[in-house]
Amino acid sequence: MKTVTTPPIHKRRWAGLAVLSASLLLVVMDMTILNVALPAISGELRPDAIQLLWMIDAYSLVLAGLLVTVSALGDRWGRKKLLLTGFSLFGLASVLVLWADSPGDVIAVRALLGVGGAMIMPSTLSMIRILFADPRERATALGIWSAMAAVGGALGPILGGFLVEHFSWHAAFLVNVPVMAVAILAGLWLLPESRNPNPGRWDALGTVLSIVGMVGVVYAIKHFAKDGLTDPTALVTMAVGAAALTWFVVRSLRRPDPLLEVRLFRSGPFTSGVLAALTTSIAMAAMMLLIAQWMQLVMGYTPLETGLRLLPTALGALVLSPLAPALAARIGARTVLAGGLVVAGLGFLVLFAAPLVYGWVALALLLIGAGMGSLAIASAVIMSGAPIEKAGSAAAIEETSYEVGGVLGVAVLGSVAAAIYRTALPYHGADAEAARESIGGALDVAAKLGLPDLAEQAKTAFSDSLAVTGAAGAALMLLAALVTWKLTPRTLDIAGGHH
Template identity: 40%
Template sequence: MVPGSPPDPRRRWWVLAVLCLSVLLVSVDNTIVNVALPTLAGELSAGTSDLQWVVDGYTLVFAALLLLGGHLGDRFGRLRVLQAGLVLFGLTSLLAALAGTTGELVAARAAMGVAAALVFPATLALLVATFPDRRERATAIGIWSAVTGLSVAIGPVTGGLLLEHFAWGSVFLVNVPLVLLALVAGRALLRESREPVHGRFDGVGVLGSVAGIGLLVWTTIEAPGRGWTAPVTLAGYAAAALVLAGFVWWEARRPDPLLDVRLFTDRRVSAASGAIALAFFALFGFIFLITQYFQAVLGYGTLAAGVGTLPFALVIGATSPLAVLLVRRLGTAVVVTAGLLVMAAGFVVAAGSAVDSAYWGRVVVAMVLMAGGLGLVMSPATETVMGALRSEQAGAGSAVNDTVREVGGTLGVAVVGSVMSTVYAPAVRDGLAGLPAAVRDAAGDSVVAGLAVAARLPDGTAAADVVRQSFVDGLSAGSWVCAAACAAGALAAAVWLPAHRPAATPLPEPVPAA
């Protein structure tokens, strides 16, 4: 699997630093744009659906192509694919910074997602190859997981700092020098790793994964505007279900699948993957809303809104290393279940937020609980997935772990954002009942558009209060969805995750293709 011997022990941790820098780059772009959403809504006339696509244009393509990215790394060399992805990421970041319309920005963000799909799975697969010792590998995965978790808060803080002094394109330009640093350091420290035996390229699997995930996310984002029971919405969900079912059937029959779905027959893999997916579903959905809440409802500037998410970074940074120690003492099932329950409690607290909620009160308590729970989930669940597999399955395991994380996050923005829109738009229209229909429709497009409409009205203060209250109602509904997702994940983890991780066992042979 890995040409040559593993790196010298003294160099392994420097290798980990390079891998963490690379994964931080692509992970930060999941959230760095969130703090710019109100700015984009004003400067590019973007509605809530447009803003969801600015976020999900990246995460959707990222998630849909992760399996292909992991396969290319296994086939052509993970270091080679990692570096190619970093180069592409730098170039597409430049394109995003130069975008002049919402459509151009979404397209550039999608291209960035292609690059991220090459980078992300390569980092985890290279980490596993670099740390063959199980105890060292668990610690390294804990650090890697902490970095991916820290990106949730580093993104908004960095974005807020840049927007305080520069135009919105700066949130993408900042990637370029970091890409150069990761390329140079990677060339100096990393060693190539690939699978010695390659199967045939699974083109049908690639198309199936992209089409299935794409249809599911597109339908969810567009549902509030088109109607949840509209024929196009129902047809979209039916088509997504058929395509994804066909994808699973196809992959199960191939001797050389893009995604080895047999991995999910191991309850450790399926339960841990589900925990990761649901945790990031809830977190990404909430981050999409809370940065808008800080700016549109509490009146924070971009920097203050970014800094407001710092509790995520501080608490995740503290609890992720602690999780590794707790697993050794209490077992994986207890730690992951507790983490998801703590996250659920955080979302319940957030659901009670009001227009005048104090930051140093309900808001901080909610974020601390969410971040603390996430820190307990990430590294134990990731290590469970990777630890359940044989060494030659590292690439497949990395692809599974990365894909469920990004698919969960992508669906979180789509579902939670759509729930918020479903509550917000009718509430605004009802609250502004005395105004012309065109004005009420414009106000219902997004909270930023609503405040802009209110500012032009004679009784602007009362109208702005209606807009803010409607958004908070949507935030509360979205938070309840997040809490339910985490509670469901906790139940699954408690039932199906083993108390302690047993050694990896061989999986059954694939069914020969007909």
Template identity: 40%
Template sequence: METSTAIKAGRREWMGLGLLALPTMVLGLDLTVLHLAVPALSAELQPSSTQLLWITDIYGFMIAGFLMTMGSLGDRLGRRRLLLIGATAFALASVIAAYSTSAEMLLVARALLGVTGATLMPSTLSLISNMFTDPKQRSFAIAAWMINFMIGGAVGPLAGGIMLERFWWGSVFLIAVPVMAALLLFGRILLPEYRTSTVARIDATSVALSLVSILAIMYGIKEFAKGGETYIALLTLAAGLVVGGFFIRRQRNLADPLIDLALFRRRAFSTALGTQLTGLLVMAGTQFLILQYMQLVLDVSALRAGVLVVPAMLLSIVTTLLAPAIARRVGHGAAISATLVLGAAGLLVITQASADSGLVVATVGFSILMFAINPAIALTYDLVIGSAPPERAGSASGIAETASELGLALGVAIGGSVATAVYRRLVTPGTLPDGLPPDASSAAQETLGGATEAAADVSGATGDELLALTRDAFTQGVHVASVVNAGLVIAAAALAAVLLRRKGAQPGAETAEPVEQPASDPASGQLPTPS
């Protein structure tokens, strides 16, 4: 039931949405831009292999670890205030990273970028929920917010390449500085301030438990994805789950918990969260495998492989913007379920790709998956935010973003593990060509990349036979992983159809008390004063 506070947003809110798009795009860009700079920074800073791995991964780890804490902190401290503090710190950390003189200094700077980045993501999303109280406008605003994150991730390699063509490796980090400066300059003008009416101190023990739990789980998942030591990955995952259990138990006993577990009892919230995690899991795992398939099986260059996924991104932008209008007609549950089923169809198309001529089939299948799943994820964000009380919007945003990070990590781990298991079952000493050197045989049994390098060192028919065998094995691994992912998507579609069957599927909530009391005239671009 709509309340009187669901006033149409004015000019100020739409301009504010454009401003919030900037840090969102930068966060997506920062996840990918470093990859191009690795060779240059390695030559200058000479990090060890372990340091280089942590320089690459620590940013995502720290974002995931602090998202829930920062979302809850924004509810208490003020969402605009936290956003501007985070923007200032992110700009300073970017400058430190750009002018780092050692691997250790860069590692610390990347960790700071992750912590400060965690303040930006839930702040932008929760502010959108307060600026756009009308459900129709909020759905579109959240879709636009999500698109900017997608654009940032896609533009990252291009922007980084341009900077590296003209400047030193550290210049890729300075892209964020003018963006954060614009946010600081116009943030107080265009963005309203919101925080809960009762300000309580954040429980430090809960912060520590959530951080340890999420970091341990993320590290364990990534160890699986990278083919690291299995026992280390299992122990880390187990430790993370145990600490997570203590965290949940503590939240139940606190008068003002870090996250409100009652949110998970809201059917729309919990169903949307699970669907969102599943969708991102499937997309991340499939993209991880498809790009390897294009490059290692079909011998497509990295640049061409990147270009081939651009149409999928463009289609995703269109369908994501159309999704809110479709959901208003048929309901969120039906729209999410239909798009997920279409995504499963795209995965089944991928299973028809062959080891010698599957480029068009794989590209079409992946494009169907992308333009089907992305609008579903945008709708789940809308449900998560819309089903939470306004005073808990920051906490809900942090939970949603944490689920997203876990979904991305799980996707690569599960997809990679399934494909690797199939590959190693098919590539054995008994199936490899006769006369293959022991080192080449060992490398070929591990990964397709190792097999490709081994084949280059083996002349004649043996090398050709090795490539044919291993490429076919990897392709079959992609097929099996696609079938597994299709099963996950179909299951999520069925749950969404049943649990979100009520049109809209968004419970009403009381409006939080704003700190500032804006004017009540919508034409003025100000938010109304809640009654």
């Protein structure tokens, strides 16, 4: 039966890759568009601090919670069906934003986008594993896929900035609708259906455990960031989440047909690829959020100017992602994987060591982007370490590491930055609480009370916090580079499988 389905897949595989890359581009853009649209949304809907946090978090919480379940569902129900359903949901949620006129509405739309995103992200990866049987072509395809993710991250703020300035923040969401419509039509025609031929019984308890575990842990990390490490709610949520995840892992190891193939971690290359994806994502998410705020609030750039000034990241990634497989063939996958983390680490170091002016920041962004670009190899390493029937599991683990990394980055490095900002701001006058909560708050207070000094102090404090977070990001990347180097076999060849 398999021989029948192979030829049509191979004929249209590059066109299929175009559909998958375009949809990924959009999902990633959506994550970054919000960074630029947030000031406008906050200005109009006046969310409190918790609601603001949920606007940012709803998407990633839902996405992180559902990735495991949804990937397992795709392996059983059909990856193409799942992907097209994800496209439809994503498009629908983007239309619903027209009726959103309260913080709660925006949070609900973001949560629905998260459900769609959870269906799209791992499906694109596991589909590439199936479309491209030849490992060399697959490495190239994954390079293109990674480059699209980087471009999405960069285009998001530019397009978002343009739409917010010229129309309204609603427009930043509506841009998804036409692309999703095209993706559904093209996907129906170009993509092959595939599923795991003998998936075994569905694990209902495992489903619940994976959702409770992921959402619990992610929620707790976010709250530790906001309320400190002794916050009782966060501690309880963390305990419940960690217990559920542990139970889930033990259960997955015992079952012959687990929801998530945890045994993949027995492979060193697989683990090193996941680690590289996780750390890059942690550092990137935090820096993008902080640098976008620094450009708008400290330097006074408009959203569109900010988006354009973030471009060096995409440039670095765009040049290096497609080149990474060829580089790996020449100097080895291990060198490219660990080297990429080192290059990104140097970018963070520039933010810490150099003066905070745009020229240096642009150099930092370029290095961070170039480091990210070489992580195209991470996908290939992860996917080469997984048998084809477990493609869904491997993709889910990789996507989960990106998602959790993003959440951890905003939570952990974001809270480091917030703590440094609070400590560095010497203001104790009227509305001190609001001023110390965030730089946006401080600038509002300064404008309201006519305190130009406070505005300057807040800008200096925020710049200090950005620099120190750069140092933390650099340390993280260099440590990850070391561990990745140790875990990846010197002879690993992603174009031809293992040695």
